[in-house]
Amino acid sequence: MNNLLKYIRSLTDFSDQSWELLQGALTKKEFKKNDYLLNEGQVCNSLFYIERGYCKSYYVIDGAIKNTGFFFENDIATNISSFGNGQKSTYAIVACEPLTAIVFDKDNLFQASKQSSEIEALGRNCIRLFAIKQEEFSTLFNLYSAQERLEYLESNHPEILQRVSLTQLASFLGVARETLSRIRKRRVLT
Amino acid sequence: MNNLLKYIRSLTDFSDQSWELLQGALTKKEFKKNDYLLNEGQVCNSLFYIERGYCKSYYVIDGAIKNTGFFFENDIATNISSFGNGQKSTYAIVACEPLTAIVFDKDNLFQASKQSSEIEALGRNCIRLFAIKQEEFSTLFNLYSAQERLEYLESNHPEILQRVSLTQLASFLGVARETLSRIRKRRVLT
DNA sequence: GGCTACCTGTGATAAACGTCACATAATTAC
């Protein structure tokens, strides 16, 4: 839990009292590789703070898996629109390694928010960070070619390249596995 | 201002008293076509509620303009990461038509938030909607081809197609102007 | 060890897309 407290305090002022109060909304949970944090069609009632391991979000389109995000230690994973609106999720989130998460329960978190403006502010900041991250990757696809997207990740998110296989990464970058293999080869030679 | 109040009440409970209090953070502002709501390099201290007209966000990459978003009546336009972190904006927002906006000033809004939990909740909901919109378009690029992206807009955001020129739209969809022209032709014939 | 599942590299070929060039609307400026 200590990592989480550090993480929270990097975002916003947070008293010991708020931390105490927040405990009622938190559960530690272990996932095996390929366990679902969130399944397609399910309503998302949690924020998952990733303590150890990593997971990915993906869609299944015409039988093919399309990765849309990776979440590592000190990230929050969730489906923000399902969490906020109570709609069924159109995608799944699955553990790619054995994973330890601290789960924020929505109802309990809302209760706690009403009792502490610091917890309220924490929620706001989590959403804000999530929005910024979405904007970053949305822009990435809008502006750059596959090769430039790869270079961007190398510069700005090397942890993804280190931990995710080429096949998984290709799906995330929106190119065929073979194409990514060739881009990488081209870049080594020149 | 009446439209704004309706919009706010569609998002969250909002008393007349909160509305009164919020006034101190609001200014109505008129923009001519091609006026900047936000320029590149500037810090974004505002949320712009679009009352009439529309605007777009865009990057300039190697001298070429790349559109990343369009904002119409009843949308909130802002640079969420600049607004939140106080960093300089890496892109611009410009009026595409004569435009009327109600501008939320950041500092005054924060002051008002402290005095009313409803205003606080409003801020949170605006950020949340922004995050959902970003996620939607991020996914769109990740999952679909140019033609499918066009079809998605036709089904889900017809207002964009009705009001934005082909050249502007092509830049937003991430394809060459000529390609979009051909896609459209192909679709009419089949 | 041997089986299985998954991952990576590479060639051949076809489809999609970008770029350049130019013609023709449509819109805006004066």
Added chain:
DNA sequence: GTAATTATGTGACGTTTATCACAGGTAGCC
């Protein structure tokens, strides 16, 4: 109204990428 600017359509051509096919590599499991 006329000129200038901007937007659109279309052909030709080259580049990038997807797809299919197959070979070899790696890791976990019994």
